Amino acid sequence: LTATHSAGGLIPIPPLHSNRIFQYFLLFPLNRYFNIISIVFLINRSETPLIYRAVPSWFIRVEMIVQQLLENNNKCYWVPEFVQAKRFANWLTNARDWAVSRNRYWGTPIPIWASEDFSEVVCVGSVEELEQLSGVRVSDLHRENVDHITIPSCRGNGVLKRVSEVFDCWFESGSMPYAQSHYPFENKKVFETTFPADFIAEGVDQTRGWFYTLLVVSTALFNKPPYKNLIVNGLVLASNGQKMSKRLKNYPDPMNVVKDYGADALRLYLVNSPVVRAESLRFQEKGVKDVVKDVFLPWFNAYRFLIQNVLRLKQEEGISFVHTADFSPANTMDRWIISFTQSLVFFMKEEMAKYRLYYCGSSTGEIHRPVDKLGELGKHECLDSMHTLFSVLYSMTRMLAPFTPFLTEHMFQNLRHLLPWELNDSNASLHYIMMPKPRPDLIDKEIERAVSLMQSVVETGRYIRDKVVVPIKFPLPEVVVIHRDPGSHDDLKKLENYILEISYAVAESLSSRYHAHASGTLLVLLDATPSQEMVDEGVAREVINKIQKLRKKAGLQPRDAVEVLYKVGGEGGGASLTRVIENHREYIETTTKGPVNPWTSTSDLSHKIVEEEQKMKGLADVMLHLWIIPKPESSSGTNSIPLVDPVPNGDGPIPVCRYVNLVLFLPPGPTLRPAGLLATLLLENPVGENILTLNQLKTEVCNLLKSYLNRDLHIWVVAGGNTEPVTSSCDLLSLHRQTCTSVRRSGPLPVDCGFPPTEPLTPFSKFVDVTLDNGRQATVMLENPKGVKIIAEKDAKIVAKQLF
Template identity: 30%
Template sequence: TPVLYEPLYNPYEFKVERRRFDSLAFLTFQAAEESLRYPVISGKFVSMEEGTGIVHVAPAYGEDDFQVGGFEGLDFVHPVDLQGIITGNYPFSGLFVKDADRLILDDLRSRGLLYRSEKIRHTYPFCWRCETPLLYYAKPSWYIRTTAVKDKLIAGNKEINWYPEHIKHGRFGDWLENNVDWAFSRERYWGTPLPIWRCEACGETECIGGFEELKGKAGVSGIKDESDFHRPYIDEITFACKCGKPMRRVPEVIDCWFDSGAMPFAQWHYPFENQNLRSDGRFPADFICEAVDQTRGWFYSLHALSVCLSGEPCFRNVICLGHILDGEGEKMSKSKGNVVEPWPVLQRYGADPLRWYLVTSSPPGNVRRFSNEAIVESMRRFLLRLWNTYSFFVTYANIDRFDPRESLERRSELDRWIISELNQLTEEVTQSMDRYDAADAGRKIEGFVDDLSNWYIRRSRRRFWKSENDADKQAAHLTLYECLTTLAGLLAPLTPFVAEEMYQNLVCSRYPEAPQSVHLADFPTADQAKIDAGLSADTKLVMKVAHMGRSARSRAGIKVRQPLSKVVVKVKAKAEGQSLRRLEHQILDELNVKGMMVITDEGELVDFEIKPNLTSLGPRYGRELPRISAALAELDPREVVSQARTGSEVQVCGYGLLPEDILISTRARPGYAIAGDGGYMVGISTEISSDLADEGLARELVHRLQTMRRSSGFDIADYIQTYYQGGASMQQVMKHFASYIKQETLSRELTEGAPPDGAYLEQHKIDGNEVILAVKRC
């Protein structure tokens, strides 16, 4: 026999209806009971870890309460209206529920029923917009019985490729596993009208499947405008029930998520038109994309309706994006004032920089921090570099009247390398895009553009600058043209506007028969025959050596414009030495040195210093440590290092020292500056002869004259007259390196003496030498 208790307020005493859940969990009205009693029940949602272990159950105002009420056959009392106002004739009726708390306590106290009153802090729902307290409220609704197709929903999910993959069986899979029927009706004015008519007399309901069916109903009336079947017009349409009485549409509209989920069918007016939708390739969709919160929104509504209607998913692949946070990692909120309006961002930076940042800043499922600074950095790192590369090509292509239809006789090793990298990039980007990993594709493109700009173009500048239109210059033009046109195709899905601008200028202007847009052209395909893995590895090693060489120069405080006698490169294997010698000319030119020597023993570049590791040796040898230290200092450091690095013990005073017992440090040998990385080492000779110093001065003069050309506003192809005034050393350099200086600066003549009127003049001090330089357009 259940324990019963008397409620504090008998609803009938205060003019409030009471209903009860029957055996099928339907609500039935109950007659008045003066001695009303409620049962005490058990519930899994009640915990002894919090409070007293006893909770009040109100089936009208909580999900758990409602479910246990249906299971236990409890009473259902609804004394609060939709405005949160207490109804009936309670002493506190007419008040908002939270405002009635004090009066309820007063009433219980006056009746001697209040044992104790206190405040308890606990979680409570508030409106995310206006932050007012919310009420859980049981209301009748129309449902789609999605639980009846739960197994089909789960099976259909197995056919979908999710990116990131963990969403499939995680957030979305869990949602399907715990599927509940879909409450899809809403009590609003605007929306798709729920197409259900109910008889005013007998309660018969009928769902109408289309306008033609509605117009064909017996006794139909109220159709005034067939172009609009929204409220209020559709509410005026009635037709006759089987019992002869009028049927009127129920007042609810449909959840807007139902509209979005019906999109694959509704956009084609299916099934009234396009009956071949599911067989002609338009269904299912190849790809959709939205944020992670749509696992319970659009992704679910699409999947649920498609499975219900067709028995299969309506999309094959889905990219599930993380949310965008502010620059501090906080969720954007109007109340916090940290929302970023998109239009000012687009107007300031453009659509492609914003798109590129969002695509490449993190993998699809991760959150993204947004800030103006992040977009600027993303532009600097990629888009500006790409545009500068494109502008460089366009400038020299126009000067040389380049025609991409001209034949290519042969390509240099540098050209073949970048074409190999281009085809490798095309293959990798295609693979990434096939996996729907746009972030990885974008980052690979960014890396290629970095190599294209900072290695290929820098290594090829003189090929574009030189005045002769020979086969080598044509090869450079054609190679860079191929790189840029292919990049336009690869970038089309990621930066559509930049890609289109490049395509129109590079392709459409030269090939009228080409597709009108890059977005109508075929996506680039890789030519496997042009991928040279060996050349790629060799060039990467050359680039690594060049980087270390520049670091060594920086440590020595020697500018790259100052020629040096040699570079010494320590490699890890003899085969690497052979590769470097084959590409030696690139290293010599990049580091501005006259010769290169390859070694496998770093001892030729550095002196070693060895010391005992007191931390490890002290506890083991104690008083013997001074004798061990002295003996270790007498050994050949190179021999000790050789043994230690092979993992062998080093014998000292009869003791075997482990590699970790010996501290090894290095210092560059006199006359060298060094830099190392991952087992490689590069040393540059720091001795500068008078001839090298003169050549360095000549290069510095070229740099100053080039800067003066830009300051004067000269066109890149303008020839000039150069004038100089300086001491004997400056005159000697000008005469000895005249040919080089004229070629690099497009100077017709180098004239000693004062410049004529109209020349642009600057005074410089270079390595202690005073010089006056002037330039004038020819």
């Protein structure tokens, strides 16, 4: 088709009938010669017609090696297997000769020189050979540098010229194993020891693309497969099942997904999806959010729980927790947790060795199950449980490092300080450490089976609760378990320490008061008949739940000494709620770790931390008003902060980086933190780089306070004998060598707030200056807050190199 010859006389031929018409032309030659057959498709992006034109091409004779291709395919290990046995094998069986030439300018020139009538053809095998044949020095193989080169004919046909075509880009992709090593001209031994590749992974569409071209080229050259193991991924589609399209913008911005939920959450969502089974996935952003909620938060809360108890043990008992590798739990539940974790490690290692990521991804949903079983314990039992929890967390962080590299690295940087080893380069990062090896001596299948049965009973009971609308916090008088296997009763008996009461009986006539649900071979009967005692205990649990949520809202830690005041409002049911709280006061106080007292007209609320009024479920028109205040014995009656150690004077050493000192407490009211909590924050690091903004400064303060309330945080500085707020318009570098404080309120700050002298001070926290390899100077804090060790001085340079 040209500008002067339109397509008006051509009939578009649907693809379904094209082969039949081709055969017709072959059987009944026409007087005129047609070199154009018009088969019209719509281009996906532009939605304009695409016209195919038959042109001369260069082919690889694939049909001659189909049997070798099938044999080499069978030598590979595919995941999932059905792609190898069906989709790819079917494609190979029907393989046709491969047109490897393209009629375009950009591309790798096909190294064929031929006479005009193609009676003489030379295929050049190297730059050196081309130089010998042509007598021309060659330094660049792009077509603009080789198209003009000619080769004298050996048969008297004048000169040979390079053909005009370039290689199909898929031929280049199929040649990747050899091109990357410049084989066979260089690195011959390296290539021979690393070929075929141990592992490759690509989408299922590459059965007609890269997987195929790699196999064709390798089979043609060496009659061997180019790879040993393959993972085939499915396609990620838009939520409506359409192909993701930049033009249609039918998918969320991936960078926004990473920003909102983290790269680890996105990675784990994909690993735990049909994509790793070579099936299509309709991408749902909610699925990434669910990974955070269902996997990361329980896991991180368990890690946070351990760190909080490590700090509490140090402060209250003077014990520095260090995990021992030979720890062997005696407690039944601890033995189950350890056994379950080791079984999971064994399963994960086995599945990863088989390249089956879909089972690994599904098992990550189990990681939170072992870490939520610790209760109120004595010192020795607490230590045992902490050893158990550390063992679980440490194994899980190493096991899941390939799937969630950022979260696990964050956890490891704290956990590594609780191990009896010397910190050095070899353990500076989690990703320097090998995956954990399963310990068969810690696996107890009988305990795992017993706990699994108990969990099934609990989960089935919860289903019945939902069915009859009984809240989870309300206790019930009886659960009847019926199982056809008598051994299951023995399994439950092993866990009788965790069951309030257990009895055995042969099934007789069952009362109509039971609600039943079956799960497999298990039948659970639930007595949902309410008694006043059970209802009262359920209300007490509801009160505990509201107090705990209010503590969390205030950013309080378990070790914070606070008191809860309550006031009941409403008629009728109000007296009932007051009675429940009084009767269950000890239970409520033990669980919430602090005194719970009724509000009176003489109660001092001037130092309240937080308050809230809430409606009680199941009690009509009854409101519970709660206040959280510092415990009276922790109050000094003023807003001053007694400093434990003398304030350093201005004559001591100072770091190369500019810094600000901080006195940390949480007004209004007396501090809830240990008296004299001092810290030092660097305003830059290395020198002149990474200068803090006000929001970053607030975030660092919140990290020191273990608080997430940076939106309510205000920073103040002493200037000229007065306290002034630090705002976004301030030049933070002007705070160098000054002292600030943080408060969770706005408005004037009392001048007697306990600030040290206002002259320039040396840092509160210990530090060390480091000169980096590129000559830059940096500062590494050895402790923060003051007295809380972060790293050893000998590790400072290692840390600085990792950070900068």
